[in-house]
Amino acid sequence: MEYLKPSNLLNLIISPTKVFQKIKEKPDFLVLLIFIPLIAGLSMLFLPKISDEAILEYIKKITEDPQVQEATLKTLKFTKSPIYLAGTTFLHYLISFLIASFVLLIIVRLAGGEIDYRRSLTIVAVANLVMIPYFIFYVIYVRSTNLNMLDVKMDFKYFVSTYLNVFAIWRYVLIGIGVFAVCELSKLKSAIVTLIYSVVTLIMPIISIVVNNFTKFRGS
Numbered sequence: 001m002e003y004l005k006p007s008n009l010l011n012l013i014i015s016p017t018k019v020f021q022k023i024k025e026k027p028d029f030l031v032l033l034i035f036i037p038l039i040a041g042l043s044m045l046f047l048p049k050i051s052d053e054a055i056l057e058y059i060k061k062i063t064e065d066p067q068v069q070e071a072t073l074k075t076l077k078f079t080k081s082p083i084y085l086a087g088t089t090f091l092h093y094l095i096s097f098l099i100a101s102f103v104l105l106i107i108v109r110l111a112g113g114e115i116d117y118r119r120s121l122t123i124v125a126v127a128n129l130v131m132i133p134y135f136i137f138y139v140i141y142v143r144s145t146n147l148n149m150l151d152v153k154m155d156f157k158y159f160v161s162t163y164l165n166v167f168a169i170w171r172y173v174l175i176g177i178g179v180f181a182v183c184e185l186s187k188l189k190s191a192i193v194t195l196i197y198s199v200v201t202l203i204m205p206i207i208s209i210v211v212n213n214f215t216k217f218r219g220s
Contacts, residue, residue: 012126012129012130012174016174016177016178017177017180017181019126020123020126020174020177020178020181020182021181021182023119023122023123023126023178023181023182024119024181024182027116027118027119027121027122028122032122032125032126032128032129033094033097033121033125034094036093036097036125036128036129036131036132037089037090037091037092037093037094037097038090039132039135040089040090040092040093040131040135041086041087041089041090041093042086043089043135043136043138043139044082044085044086044089045082045083045086046082046139046143047082047085047139047142047143047149048142048143048146049081049082050076050080050148050149050150052073052077054148054150055073055076055077055080055150056069056073058076058148058150058151059072059073059076076150080149080150097121097124097125097128098121100124100197100201101117101120101121101123101124101125102117102120103197103200103201104120104123104124104175104179104193104197105117105120107193107196107197107200108120108179108183108185108193111185111189111192111193112185112189113179113183113184113185113189113193114183114184115182115183119182119183123175123178123179123182124175126174126178127171127172127174127175127178128171130167130170130171130174131167131168131171133167134165134167134168154208154209154212155209158209159205159206159209162205163202163205172194172197172198173194175194175197176190176191176193176194177190179193179194
């Protein structure tokens with residue numbers, strides 16, 4: 001896989017334009033389309049398993065009904081297991097790639113750029129290569145801090161650390177560079193396209209966090 005060569009991975013840091021210029025000649029996304037979601041999914045398998053005691057303690061904070069506690073315990077034991085998280089994370093990234101690439105395609109075309117879905121997919125997939133270190137650091141952080149995933153609060157801090165960390169920001173920068181290198185747009189238009197793309201792709205996480213917090217507030 002050409003884009004996974006060490007020289008290309010290094011160029012994503014020191015000279016990303018060289019990497020994206022190759023997309024004009026050969027948009028090759030199929031392996032990356034599976035590779036990044038696979039890495040993301042596999043990283044979940046290295047997270048520490050949440051003990052039944054920790055889950056039950058969390059449930060008792062929510063409800064005092066023994067029957068509800070028992071049912072919720074079974075559900076959380078399954079949905080918070082590493083295998084389930086690995087599968088859902090893989091699907092999440094795969095579907096996100098397809099949707100994000102379509103969003104990028106539409107925005108670039110509205111801006112007058114030359115692009116097709118293959119090139120859009122390749123730009124998004126190549127830019128997401130920089131998320132691999134994020135998955136590694138995330139696993140190290142969770143294991144070193146003994147973080148209980150049930151105690152993670154979906155607030156502003158969570159949003160920033162998950163969607164606006166240094167790797168995620170660099171990914172958006174790379175997408176902008178990719179648009180400029182591939183789509184025959186000016187630097188200004190490429191920057192505007194990237195800004196609009198970033199806002200659009202961040203809308204759903206924001207909505208998800210707001211709805212989650214609103215649901216918890218209603219339930220409390």
